[in-house]
Amino acid sequence: MDVAINYLEENFAERKIKIQAQEYLHRFYGSLGFKQVSEPYLDDGILHIDMLREK
Template identity: 70%
Template sequence: MIWKIKTFDQLTGEEVYKLLKLRSEVFVVEQNCIYLDPDGKDKYSYHLYLEDEGEIVACTRLLNKGVAYRQASIGRVIVKKDYRGKGISREMLLKAINFIEETMKETEIKIQAQAYLFDFYGSLGFKAISEEYLEDGIPHIDMLYKS
């Protein structure tokens, strides 16, 4: 398995297709959440993903400050169902945080976390900065990481 990180312009058409397919499989089909995934922010993001024999099995996007929030942010965090429970999401988030701190030179990261993942993100240093609210019918909470 190989981790890759690319800007939108560095992604091939095939990679974009695979990323959007995985995001639709999880967010739209599995979580039964009807929303427009291609929101215009992908082209201003870094895309961190894990490939296993040519298949993208985990991904997230890292947004520059000012794209979604005044801080840098991490969004669209996904691990394919068959790959969950193996520590991939923790490894991916640690890589994302490190990239944002070291390459993007940012010290704050804001996320819009699904509420059931509150403890997971808390274990990585994120703190709640909002009350729980519904986004697309799913409970969320805004969280902030400061290095």
């Protein structure tokens, strides 16, 4: 994830990165600076949440 985040920031000057994460990985993505921006929802039978990282 660090490589992907750095790539987006360096090559596309991205200031905001939004992901759709499986809910159980909330803490992992949170440790990378992502914050939950949606309520949990089902996607293919698995709970997901939208998360946003802003620099």
